[in-house]
Amino acid sequence: MKGEVSTVRPTADIERKSRTTSAGNREALEPSSPVAYFGPDEPLRLDAGIDLSPIQIAYNTYGELNADRSNAILVCHALTGDHYAASQSPVTGKPGWWSSIIGPGKPIDTDRYFVICSNVIGGCLGSTGPASIDPETGEPYGLTLPVITIPDMVRAQAMLVDRLGIDTLFAVIGGSMGGMQVLQWTVSYPERVFAALPIATGARHSAQNIAFHEIGRQAVMADPDWQAGRYFAHGKRPVKGLAVARMTAHVTYLSEMALHRKFGRNLQDRERLGFGFEADFQIESYLRHQGMTFVDRFDANSYLYMTRAMDYFDIAADFDGSLAKAFQGSKTRFCLVSFSSDWLFPTEENRAVVHALNAAAASVSFVEIETDRGHDAFLLEEPNFFAAIDGFVSSAARARGLSR
C-alpha cells in the first residue's frame, strides 16, 4: 500500500480544495509532456458513433527507437494512471508509477527497448478528455464528451503509434484497465502486436466491478459541487464525492489480509475510542488520506468516463459471446499474470482469457503470483512478478531477433 497515514484534519482541507483548481487540472489543459495533435483531417472514430476532432494525445517515451523500428513497447496505464510510467509526475512529484519495472537494466529495459506510454483518451493529464476545452464552445467538454470505450483508447493509441512511424509494436504491456487495452490491441490490431503482457485484468468487467464503479460515480454525482458535470463553470470541484469514490475503489485494490496486516484495528493518534465520528481507526485515516490526495490529481468527470469505459468492456460481446473467436488465428505471444489475493480481477478472470487463448491455439504463458497485496500488487515490487516479465520479454526479444 502506498502513502502514509495522515493526521491532517480532512474536513477543513476538503472545503478549501472544493474551491480551488487542482494541479492535475493544469496538466489537463497545458500538458508538460510531448503532445501529438490530430486535426480535422484525422478524427478519432468513437464506438459511440461520433468522430471526435480535433484530439490530442499526451505521451512520454523512454529509450531509443532502433533503426528498423522493431523495439517499441507500448505501456498502457490503469484507471487513474497517467503517461508518467517511468518519470516523475509533474502533478504529485512522485516517481513514475512503474519506475521499478521500466528503466535501464530493469525488466522492461530502456537500454534495449523504446517504451511509449500515453495518457488515454478521456483521461485528464493532457490527452483529450472531459476536462479539455471543446473548441466549439470554448468551455471544457464536461459531459458533452461522448462516452469513451477501451477500443476507442486503443484506436487513439494506434494513431499515436502511426505518428511515431512504428508499424509493429514489439510488445504491449499493462495492468488492470491497462491490461484491458493490451487485450484489445491483440484483437483490434493482431498483426501489429508481437507480444502481449496483460496483467491482473479480464476480458470483461464483472457485475461486482461495475457495482463498485457505480457506487463511485454516484458518490461524485451526489456531491452538490458536481453541478451536473459543469462544476468548472461554477468555480467548484466535487472533491467530497470524488474522495469517497476513491476511498471505495481503494479498498477493492487491497485485500482483507493486507488491511489486517497493515492496520488491524489499530487506533489513530489516540489511546481509546473517541465515541464520535472522527477517524478513530488507522484504516479510516488512511482512506481519508487516499481520497484527499486523489482529488488533487484527478478530474471528477474523467473518473466517470474512465470507470464507464471499463464497465463497457466485453471483448466476447463483439464475437458472438465467444472469447476464443476473438483470438482466432492470433500469432501474438501472450503472457498473463494474476495475483492470488486480487479480488477485483481474480485469477479466474485471467484464467478465462488463458482458456480462450488455448482454445484458439495461441501461444500463451500464465503465471499466478502468490501475494497478499491484492490488485495493487501489479504496481509493487514482487520479485516473482518481475522475473516473469523479464523472462517473457527477453524470450520474445530473442524470437523477434532483437539483439542485446
Add this chain to the structure above:
Amino acid sequence: MTLTADTGAPGPTATSDTVAGTATGIRVDLEVIADLVEPNTRVLDIGSGDGALLALLQSRRHVDGRGIEISQAGVNECVARGLSVIQGDADRDLVHYPDDAFDYVILSQTIQATHNPKVVLSELLRIGRRAIVSFPNFGHWTIRYSLGLRGSMPVTRNLTHAWYETPNIHFCTIRDFVALAGELGATVETAIAINSTGQKMGMNMPWWFWNLFGEQAVFVLKR
C-alpha cells in the same frame, strides 16, 4: 498433479534421482521422448515442471512448444526461462484445447498422479495427433517383491513416498497401460521400456519381460 514418481512436492520435475540421468544430466525418459519427437512440430507438454523437457525439445528439435504445470514455482521458472507455460491442471484444463491442436501431447511421469487417467489419456488423443506417455512401471520386480514377499507398499529408489503421503494415486503396470490404450481404441505406435540402469530394453523382448524388468515405460499412441 505431481510431476514425477519421485519428487512428491509440487515443483521442478527433472531431478536426477527420479530416473537415472544420462551423461548430459537430463532425465533418461526425457531423452527418450526427445528422440521420439519429429523436428519443427507443435508440442504440448503436460506437467512441465521446471521446463527441462520443453527446453530440450526447443533446442534439439526446434518445436513450437507449450506447457501446462500445476505448481506456481514450476510455472514461474518456466516463464522466467522464456517458455510458454500456463498454470493448470491435467484433470481440469485439457478440455479447453481444440481437437488436433498439437502434433504431440506429452505426459511425462504424470499420469499416475492424475485423478482420472482414462479421461486424461482420451483428452491427449483428442488434442494431439500423437500422445507420448511415460510412467513408472508398477509391475517392476522390485515392487512385486515388496508387495508380494515383504507384504508392504513399495518404497523404492524411484518411488520414495510412503503410501500415506504419495501424490501417485493411480499406479499402473505396463500391461495395464496397454490394456487402457486398447480400451480407448488407441494404437501403440512405439513402446520403449527403460531398465533400472537407464538403458532402453531390447525391442524383441516379450511384454511379460518388459513388465517385470522395465522400471519406466514410454509409449507413443495414435488414435
